[in-house]
Amino acid sequence: MATLHLQSVRFMLTRWWRQALQALLACSAVGLAAPALALSPTPPPRPPVERLVPPIRIVAEQAREPVRIQAAVVQAEIVGLSVATRVELTLFNPNNAVLSGELQFPLSATQVVTGFALEINGELRDAVPVEKAKGRQVFEDVTRQRVDPALLEATQGNFHKLQVYPLPAAGTRRVVLEIRESIAPGRPPVWRLPLRFGRPVARLDVSVRAAQLPPNALDASLGADRLEARPMDGGSRLDLGRSDYSGANELRVTLPAASNKALTSTEHFRDRRYFVAELPIQEAAWPRQAPRKLGLLWDASGSGAARDHGRELALLEAYFRHLRDVEVQLVLVRHVAEPVQRFRVRGGDWTALRQALEGVAYDGATRMEALVPPSGSDLTLLFTDGIGNWGTGALAFGKTPTFAFTASAGAAVRTLRSPAEVSGGGVADLLSVPTAQALGLLTHERPRLMAVRSNEATDLETASLYPEAGRLAVAGVLNAPKATVRLTLSGPNGRTTTREFDVDTPRVEGGNKMPPVGVAAHRWAEMRLARLEANEALHRREIHDLGIHFRMATRETSLIVLDTLADYVRHDIEPPADLMPAWQRSRQQKSTNDAAERERSLNSVVSRFSKLVTWWETTYPKDSPQPEEGQASVQGSGVARPDAAMDRRRTEEEQRLSPPSRSREVQPPVAMAAPAPAPVMPAPAEARMAAAPAAPAAPTPGSAQAAPNATISLRAWQPNEPYVRRLREAKPEQLYAIYLDEKRGYLNSSAFFLDVADLLSERGEKDLAVRVLSNLAEMDLENRHLLRILAYRLLLIGQVQDALPLLGQVRRLAPDEPQSLRDLALAHAQAGDPQAAVDLLWEVVNRRWDPRFPDVELIALTELNAIAARSAAAGKPLDLTRVDPRLRRALPLDLRVALTWDADNTDIDLWVTDPNGEPCYFGRPLTRQGGHMSRDFTAGFGPEVFSLRDAKPGTYTVQARFYGHRQQVVAPATTLMVKLSTGYGSAGQQDRDLVVRLSGQGDRVTIGTFVVEGKASLQSLDPRSSNPETATN
Template sequence: MNARHTLLILLALATVALLAFIGLALDPQMRNDLERWTAVPENTHVDATRQRTAQPLAPLPATESSQIAQPESAVSPNLLARLPLRPSLVATTYESSDTPSSTSAEASTWKRSELVANSAALMVGDDEMLPLEGMQLHAKIDGFRARVLLDLYFYNDNYSTLEGRLKLRLPEGATPFYLAFGQTEWEDEVLPKDHPIWRSREKVRSARTNPEDLLASRTETWIGPKEAKMVSRKKAAFAFRETVRREIDPAILQWAGPGMFSAAVYPIEPEQVHHIVVGYDVDLITLGDTLELRIDVPQDVPAALVDVNVAKLPAVAVTTQPAALGDTVDNHVFYRFEDVSGKALLVHQKVEGNVLLDGSDSAGSFFAAHLTPDIPASEEIPSSPRAVFVVDTSLSSNPDRFNVYLALLEAVLTNNRDSLQEFAVVFVDVEARWYADGFLANTKENVDALIVAANTLALEGATDVGLALREATSPRWYKSQNEQAWDVFFLSDASATWGEDDPHALAAILASGNAGPVFSYKSGLGGSDDALLAQLARQSGGALFSVTGSSEVAAASRAHRSRPWQLVDVTLSGGSDLLLSGAPRQLYPGQELVLVGRGRPDAEASAKFVLRRPGVETSSVLEAKFAHRMTSEMAPRVYGSVALSQLESLQRATGDVSEAYARHFRVTGPSASLLMLESEDDYLSYGIVPEDDTLVVTSESATARLRTAVAQIGESLGDPKARFLGWIGEMKGTEGLGFAPSEAFLGVLAAMPKSAFAAPERDLVGTTQLRSKLSQDLREKLASRTFSGDDLDDEAERRFAQNGADDGIKALSSLVEEHPGDSTILRDVGFRALEWGRGEQAYHLFKRVASARPWEPQTYHALALTLAELGHNDLALAYFEVGLAGQWDGRFGEFSTIMAIDYARFLNQVDASTLSAPEFAAQRRKEVTAGLELDEAGLLVTMTWNTDGTDVDLHVVEPGGEECFYSHPKTAMGGSMTRDVTQGYGPEMYVLPKTKAGKYLIKAKYYSSDSTRLTTRTKVAVTVYRNWGKSNETVERQVVKLESTGEVQEISSFEVK
């Protein structure tokens, strides 16, 4: 062989190696991330009479879909493993043993990423957190219910006293009932394993888990511990904020969205280990005949210990993963697991038959039963020939849920191909993107292309459930009328973090368009709004199915084809006030139920379900017997949680009873929070007095109150006017708020048309839809939830500059998705949306703040100005009146004056014909302007900000250099500044009646921040009016971030000729 031949061979080998390397290195999905797919799928049915308003996601050409191998069977057990992997999953998922292989006979729950339940972060700034040095978790299992106690130990490695915010991610359906906080004797950040800070095996085994017993078992290692009380949620939030301002020791645990709870604690003393205890109850997950408690332990906890106490059921085997031998004592099995940081522990009970728990508290006897009635299966009915799939692509789907959704999407399409002939798919976060503008034929090629395309999408942003339902019922591209309704498969956690959040208003959307039954799925991954999913199913005649692992996908994909039974009644001998969790109206074979009620059911009692086939008058009685029964202290809280969930769904008519139930059964959620103050006198100072909640619970059965509530407000559920009037009534009845609207205004509200209260809507239509358009760094941070506010601020600014407001807002909305209950973030994003001309988005954000914090009037000001700019004049007038009807705290400065000035401007400029009460508006114009010394101004500047406990000063430099600010509030030119606001939000205002030639400079100075936080994301929103009140008025809005105390930011400068 000559040298030339050798060289050619070497070159050929090198080329082959290079091509192989490229083929292995490149993610097949990244090769398929196209700006737009132009191939038309086969058999596409499009209604061409309706103009397309946004570019859809078209499927990939069939030739490209072959890059991913497809199995011969309909659905493979390891479906998720063969789906195209998202790059972020490689680094964030647990070991593959969490997902069963194709040969595994054991069912298991879904694979989790590192975003696990029981995660806890004690934030002491926007991005700073204190290290979690240790966690001891104690789980007590009674049948299908578990009580979990988290003992968390944090070390303050700073030299200052701080306020912290404990952010908890809890398992699906968890309901916190206990919070305690204090210091320990330990002053080192390292907690040795043998230190007595851990409770011994003996103490854990002998300890009771009732709230009144928890403190006593921990006093030896605590200094000055305090326990929280259950308090009305709004009273709790107000009392906590005011108490921190006085530098007294409070703490509060409140609901921050499905699966998320936030606990604010103060003071966190420097160089001390602090001990926080949180208790919650949760149902075990059902996997066939196995009840599973999954205990996730966060990663990177230096010391982690888990104790498990299982009350044995007769003839029921208990196993654990990892396998462990427990100690049996008095019919309980005890396990201890050490060094478990970053691990998932599983406790399994093989339970054949239904389980009933009973117990009592001061309000009487209660029971809770977990049962799967043997509902007769009938011949399957065909699917609707058409279906619309809603697929959630928000941040909460990243990364775990999205794989589940794709598994279900493919399985439903594949396993129902005999009758489901056509499908359409809409991907939803804060915007909606259709996969194609029309229904596609349900072929293997089209489904394969869909799965490939779906795996190129970015998973970010908040969740707009209202938008999803509007598109599912009335697609923007569909205009045909009177056609057969299609099935809707709603693949989302339904946590409405964006847009409309009223469940009745959301469910009312289903009454329009062509949507038929809505089918949804519970994955058990946590964070889902199961109450809303159940309501959508109930209202549409659909169902909510449980799919807790990949082994259940195949059966779940056809479950909707079983002909349902209508539930007529349910009885249980010895029980009363019976309620089913989720209040289902239809039952399907294999459906899992939780039945609760009062009393102690008879020893041999069985639940009897009266069922009826749709369209059939005769009924059948189905009996469900209980194979296991035990007395449990958890039974009353199961009843309380189920009852409260249904009472809160009718809050306008059940508010007083809902709060009493929440306090008595210690259920943290929309009605009540856990609040800890220094002394009884502090509670009394905020009107928090002992309530006779036991009497209310005893005398007001949940079923009776629900019937009364439905009779009172049933027809007005989902009506925005009724909701607004109900809110006004709540405001009037809130002690300490000083809200006193005039009778004339209340009369005007009552007379306004329903349409006046409809929320302004404008759909976002962005261009950042593909994963490849996000940087690798941002993709990883989104998947692992390690992004900061600054990361998303920078990304939003970049997108706004390149693509416009909708793309920028989508980037910021991930902050809302991750922190749905954080008013600071809601204000922040709302200000930015307003600055970028998206007042429709800002409206919903401000509205959420107003609902959660009604004592802060700046939000009503923001709502009024937003609505006025959008032309929703009746509702704008209403919010102006609300802002002027309260006796607000003096720390808000001259709020009423500033509100009146803007109201006068609105009344002067509004077209009277656009108001439903022009006479009232004319009278109010006279009254409001009479107290003002201002009709017009050459320059008017207002400033507000988004963080409490913060002092920001407005400065205006006039021509000649004279500077107007808080210590020099009046200038020779005639400029004046309102009173300095030093404790948060503002507003502050500068007015110059007549401008003179020269340069004007507007600045904001960050004088001081909240001293109990290391850093705070303070944003100032500044509005500059030139020629205010005149025909040539101009408006400029800017939002500016202030980084550090003492900083001065230039807002605007201009020159008057």
């Protein structure tokens, strides 16, 4: 016997749609500030807003002229209340450059993408499912090779994006989308096909076939134009053709009204028979007991400005008129929940509460787990868009009946439905539901599904616990040709009723000219996904498996098309059926080669680490270099060449330590005199910095190594944007209000929120700084570059616990990038969890990475050993049994600089100039006194690390230079994250962290300086000496 239990689902809205809404509606929030009357007159009924699906949108960031849809061909088949649609789009790139394009398109709640295809060499190739993070990785890898990938992803909410590369210069590319849906059982049912493309389409052709329906049973229109159906074998057909189509209408096909009988549909999919049934439920509602104490959860995050507050307040007005007297507990929720505010409504007068709501400042992110009904509430109302982007928890309302109301286009209604219904409450979209109908949810109870059971069907799912439009949707898997399904429904006074219906597997009729359109399997999968995604963290694997099995784009899976068989083999992705035999043969050989390659990779790390240890053990001269008599200066610098023997030794060690990774702008060795001042390279105006005060990395009393007597000085931050000047001149009590005033013009600017957060932190307003920073999460929760910047800023101000979930999200988005693991590891170390840090860093060391991340294993290994040695010196040895014994040795340093950045395919270089005037950089990776620069990262992210074991006294100048990018999607600026350390790996380690923005190729910025005033003794810290094999967590 199968029994059904339901939970909630989490979906989110895409960045571009949300920002457009915020910009359009920001002013409406301010307009609500008019004084309220003691008892407002009953507002006139507000008609529902027709939910228009946004148009298909093509994004090509570098296009001088917009990429457009040249032709659209739509073919649809309607069988009963099921529809299968094929959309073929021809994309035209009018520019003289090859571009990467992104097709963004929304779907309705009942639609699901079941496939897509991309034109390759004139033929359409079907997509295959892939893990979402792997799909993004493969797409980017293949794009770097300038070949033909395409990737379809589900983003926030029921929005999707299809990335296509390349869009040929002055050429076209065809893509095909396959969509299945079920028509809502209205009276009568209507199928809608949005034909909104944003820009004119040269040619539009639409063909719709309706099975077993005569032409006079259909009523079709496109806008104001009526369309005539014509007969065809087994049904009717509608055809529509337009040239230079620029309309924003939708095709509507009205079908015959459904009967009051149960509608069932079955489908055989991959060895299982699925069914979906829509059952008429006609029981009447009954009065609900009025609450004495009402909870009110109000989403005050930045996206809340886009809600229609007029409709929300109209519902509250009507409800308080009905209740007359009630105590209200108000909780405003952003990235955290604010303290409870209590109000008393008497005789329907809610003036004070209304004024409080009208004065809300919508700002910051949304923490879903903070939306908890106030203690003691008999019933709770929640007003939100249902889109969470802060923290890791899910909605859980407990036993308090909670009613969630949305009032913004694109709200995640499905996210709210299950937890609200499980609590005994419900959900309503105020844009499509009249106030009187929404009020009825609060004043009356309805029949509620308590359980679904069957002996002949399993894996039962439902779309809602309440009937919608008088019908209840149930889906499951048939284990027999015929099944009986029993429903238990709630009734008045605690009574329950039982309903039954039968599901039969239909016989195939030989005379049917039109093949059946099945939606039962994917409808079942959508219902199950909605339940699992209510707590995504617990169900990621099952969500992934469903997406792979049903070839769907989900939160854990995408659909991808690759160019060649070799691409599918190299990335271990199952290809379309026609390539499968060859793929299986090639894959067997690849598995054998991979095992040997993993062993070679680890041995390579051991060999390179041995060379690094040799560098660390070498003694380098600390005296001032003397010019040889009569030797000419180099390139007119006025500086003579150093000792020839030392120059030869350094050249040999440079070749040994840092094999060349590129040839570009490598300058000849800079000659030195004693002591030469460090060259001054002024930073451009575009550079912005924020820094944290120096702080010890971790208290490690008893460490064997003393830190050098050195200080770190940072270049002052000098922003010059108008809003910064205005904020700096503001009085403390005016600062936040001015920020809110300026915010409207910078909703899409991450730099604005970063700058304001820096100012607030500088003024001691840490909580407000975090709120302002959290707006970055509202922009795009799937942009790993933005999340990295946000997490680094949170770490900068000590908000480690807020940063960890964000870095965990980055790791899930980019498991193929070692930086995602390294960032998370170092955050765990900062959070006081060195074991987690060491385990993650070992994963970086022990994995094979793309060649564009040279020697990242060595950087992670030195960090692993430093953390382990400091923890051991503090009397807390870590478990290093996973770490190869040949790699367990700490190499403490006097000075260390680590540089990372947020952009892929972008080249940033780290320069450190010592007191001799000698720079250490990619072209000179080893200096006379032993300064060492890690391998050059030319393809993005970093890190690049400068290390100096034994620092001579004097000034060391730290600089960064932006050489440029090779992206076809270009960010307006690149953000650098810099960590400067003295006494690295010792008890006295001191760190300074900075965030710097560079916006133009050739920019060079001075980060800061080390000033070393004296020398302390230096001894090696070996984690092996304090890590017995029995050490544990």
